[in-house]
Amino acid sequence: MKSEGLRGSISIDGMTKDDAIVYLMRCYGEEIKRLVYTFVKNWQQAEDITQDVYIALYTKLDTFRGESALKSWIYTIAINKSKDFLKSWSYRKLAFTDKFTASSNGSVDSAEDGVVSNSEDELLYQAVLSLPIKYREVILLHYYKEFSIREICELLKISESTIKTRLSRGRKVLQETYFELGGER
């Protein structure tokens, strides 16, 4: 199914703030939480960040001007919050602790990882999530969320040529990682 793009036809004109936020949760809650998870790779954090996204939306709803589409606005907030978290000290500490715990306990998969499977889809999923964030975000937005390059430029505020370069390199890195994990050539 092709994505509706950033210029979705959803409107909150005439709604109260409370009604609008409930409406936006029902429209975008599922996809935002999934997107955030692909950035932070942790359900607890994904839940917290999704909550933060909607709180930010609620507090800024008065300032929202219809010039930019709602979907673009929500995605921008979600991406920025996810990246802020990845840069934060608490994430780095968590990542370090997880790494340390994993190495001392052997390679035990977390509950979120689910059952270990070597299917092609599982390998591709692992390969995508293991990409460095600068490549992962463009691959996810383009192939997972099916945004065009121009739309990704708007969301990430970087130039079209940089997006193209990162997509091109991201694909190469993804392919290499996929093969390294045991994917079929």
Place this chain on the structure above:
Amino acid sequence: MDNQLKNLNRTLDKQISSTPVFTEIDEQNILLAIRNPSSKKDKQSKTKRTIVPRFLTAALFAGVIFTSYTIIDRYLTPETATEIAVNKPKARYAQELTQASSMISYDENTNILTVKGSVKNTTEFNSEKFKTRITVLNQELQASLGLKTFDIVDAPKKGYLKPDEPFSFTKEIKLGKTISDTDLENALQIEVYTETKILTSFIIDNIQYTDIKAEEPIAYKEQPVVEENKIENNEKNTSSITEKEKQEKTTVVNEENPTPTDSLDNLEDQYGQKKTPFNNVVFETKGGHFYVNGITIGNTLDQALQILGPYDKHSEPALHSPTYATWNLKTSLEENDNSGFFVELSELEKESEIGYLGYMTEDKAFVDKLVAQLGEPFKEIPTVTFFYEEKSQQMLIIKDEANYYEITLQFEPDIELYKNEN
């Protein structure tokens, strides 16, 4: 991979969770947090209470105390004590050397293994006197040599390197028994060391293996070519490059015999006949920009066509996602043929700006000449050389893909990425 990427939406959704992840509980939690912001604040203040602020405060106090102590020590010490202090100049030496190049070559006909390498002192200090040794990591090779390590007799003239001075060494060894090409992979480690430390160490990954049948290095072995035309082209390439090398100093030209195009999609109606026969590829540097056959990134498609004339549309599924139209300027339309010159555009519109130029060639002489022409690279790693023009923020990347070279020109405003990447 392209097909898998097309279905990434379905694949990821399935892998992330087959059931909805955003439930009514999430909705209720969000509404609760909105209506009762203090609970959220409390939570945040609890989670953010880390050791860092305390550590920074302690560090600040320690800094203040240390600075106070230093100031008191300096100004309250009797002057005589200062005079007694002996002014000993400290000798400083380069703490590390940089690998410049290295290669292992082995000839099965003569059973001789040749190890070549060079290092460079890229620091601003002289190095200490050093020695060089080779450690054999592969067991088959160890058995054939009868040694685990051996020393390189070659040394710099004065025993040390001045700033920017390179040092090259060569070691030829007759082996006890023959080895295979896989025995040379990650087989030899070079260590340059002083009495107290190792200045550099690296594993040689550039391997040239000549077997009895081939009687020429595999690394330079040409791919079997089906078409007779191609063999002729390659021969002409080599000979024409050699002749041109004598004549041209500022540009590098790769010549190919033009092959007829299959279709021109009525572009000739708009832009006339092809203005460049495209039997040669010219790289130039002018005014802080790289140019390939007179065009550069940032030109529009229309400008490129005005300069080059019309060429065929062609997509390369092996290299690019089909969602990107690739405007291939190569005259041949052979599917899956990676060699050639192409321009990548996201949309085939006249005003679309070219964001990416690429050229692939198997001609090593052409690439060597181009590298020499472009001068000091911005960065060099074993198989990739980067050239950068700061003014235009253009990056020219020459990548050795083992059996061919890929030369790409792209806009790169963020060179920090390259500084960090190995």
